[in-house]
Amino acid sequence: MARVSQEHLDARRRQILDGAARCFARDGFHGTSMQDVLKEVGLSAGAVYRYFSGKDDLIAAIAGEAVGGVREAFEQAARLSPPPAPDVLIGSVARTLFGGEADAARGLDRRAYAGLIVQVWSETLRSERLAKTLGEAYAGLRAAWAELVGVYRETGALAADVPDDDVARTLIATAQGFIAQLAMFGDAGPEFLERGLRGLMSMDLQKIS
Template identity: 35%
Template sequence: MAPSVKEDPASTTTADLREAQQQRILAAAMTCFARSGFHKASMQDICAEAGMSAGNLYRYFRSKEAIIAAIAEADRVRNAEIFEVLERTDDPVRGLCALARAFLREMHGREAPALCTEIIAEALRNPEIRAMFERNINEAHAACAKALRRGIEQGTVDPGIDVDVTVRLLMAMGDGIIAHRPMADFMTDDRIDAVLDTLLERFLRPGAPPTPPPISE
């Protein structure tokens, strides 16, 4: 849930108040979408969760689709901040480890797992929802692929990997961890960090074990 906002009448601007109201609505919407899904959650549900009238809510968002688009854009801004970790790290493998930690901590909450899986499922069914989040996915892919290619050039990443497939496998693994954590109490931050470090080091470094041949049927 979004943090409470304490307003100082002497310093708060109209823009600040509008931003606070929008964040209040988005927090309420994410709660409703995580609880009921995009289809079943109604604007009335969001109004009730936000504690405001329909007329007030529609001053900020004209439709449920506009709210979903705003959530996608907020995710994009948050992701851009996390991807700065890669840019600041000389070693891309360690950068990816740090990025994974930041992302999983950001997404470790009461609503995040349900909302994450709902976005993926709805994107497969609904082209409009897919278009809203596809830019985020493509930007995440580009940032990680750039880091891996930089690592290959500097000799810290195995040049034999398929960069694009590797990136999507890592992204899918991250989504899977988010979805599974509520069903596995032992998936604590420290244990996940240790396993992810080992996995990425063994998978991405030069001199990793050779790829085994395909299993014959």
């Protein structure tokens, strides 16, 4: 019997995840059955269960990819030297996550993918496994962003005596808010986020203090 290559195995796993993501984005986690996933990907139950034990396993895998995508997008932007200002940084992350090429690769448009991420967040209220996975990922993301905030402080760009972790949490919240707006209303884009942050950063606080 011919040995199946790792490339083939990876491609089949990708096929299943992408098909499941389309189902979940269209009908929700709880409105989608494993039969729906099998029909979407055009594979037998045995072929799918070789990779995933069930729907919860698929949800966990998609959740891990979504959070990993946010972190990877941030780290890619943060590798620039000197590091970009917050408006450019968050805009770059948004473009990496919701750019045209990324949308085409997933088979989902940007609003559908944002909605899938929001579903993942809400599912953590039900699933201890998912809550633990996302909690660990969030802690790692906070640490990475706090490190970048420390670089801002070292360069003198950040003068306020505010803990680095507080600033990191706020940057993450800004990205989360953008994703939620995109999922709910579909009219948000990285350019709005960049311009809005740039406007806030340009405020002369002495005039309102």
